[in-house]
Amino acid sequence: MSESLNYKFLWDTFFVALSGVPVTLFVTVVALLIALPAGFLLALTRINKIPILNRLAQVYVSFVRGTPVIIQIFIVYSSVPLLLDSFFKANSINMKIYEVNPIWYAFIVFSFNTTAILIEVFRSALGTVPKGQLEAAHSVGLTNFQAYRRIIIPQALVVAMPNICTATVNLIKATSLGYAMSLQEITLKAKVAANAGYNYVEAYIDIFIVYLILCSLVEFAFKRYEQRLARYKPASA
Structure with a gap:
């Protein structure tokens, strides 16, 4: 490693890292598009204490909270393809599972992780809206869907938005672990650029x-x- 920073490499690699932003944002947006409705619906199962679904949601949240994201990545990216490959071979299905683009695994891992976080975000936010709001909506002839869309959700979002912001920022930062899946995002691109001259300090500064x-x-x-x-x-x- 060089004794001083290579400023030319630092400058050039900044744009290399920047070129990974579209992939990072794409994974983030897709994960949120899946996690937001899924988290909201599962939060409703917990609030209304729907049998079985409520318990499954609790176990799901506990699992995600209790395991690091990198372990979830290894499970999905390593174990699942291995199991699927064995299943396809046993059933003579011609499917090249190891040629699947890693971005699909990224969608699965990060939406799976973010959904669990948003379940608790929405559950706590919906709990701040008085139950009388829903009853009042029904009294004027609104359906459940209309009541939630026009009255309940806007009020809950006021409370939930800071936590949704935090979850989104954490999701963006978590995508840096996509390098473990060979995902061409910010971290992997900068680290690959650093390999030739061992300029890892500069690469991490850029990241x-x-x-x-x-x-x-x-x-x-x-x-x-x-x-x-x-x-x-x-x-x-």
């Missing part, structure tokens, strides 16, 4: 800067959206 910029922009976007939701605060008081 740090790119994630700092990206997460700061996401936080700013959420703050702006929180301001738009502020009109629902009196209704949730």
Whole structure:
């Protein structure tokens, strides 16, 4: 390793790391599109204490909370393909499971992990909305769907949005573990660029800067959206 920073490499590799941002954002957006509705629906099963589903949701949340994301990645990316390959061979199914693009595994792992987090976010947020709001909506002829869409969800979002923002930022940072699946995201691209000259310090500085910029922009976007939701605060008081 060089005694001083290679500033030319630092500058060049910053743009290499930056080129991994689209993949990082793509995985983040897809994972959120899956996790937001799934987390909300499973939160409702916990609030309404639906038999079996409520218990399954509890076990699911406990499992995700109790295991590191990297272990979940190894389970999905290593164990699942091995089991599927054995199943396909046993049933003479011509499926090349090891040629599947790693981004599909990233969708599975990160949506699986984020859903568990959002279950608790939505459960606590929905719990802040008085039950009388739903009863009042029914009394004026609104269906459950209409009541939730027009009254319950906007008020719950006021409470949930800071935690959703935190979950999103944590998701973006967690995608850095995608290198374990050979996912061409920010971290892997910078580390590959560093391999030739062993410029790992510079590469990690670039990774740090790119994630700092990206997460700061996401936080700013959420703050702006929180301001738009502020009109629902009196209704949730």
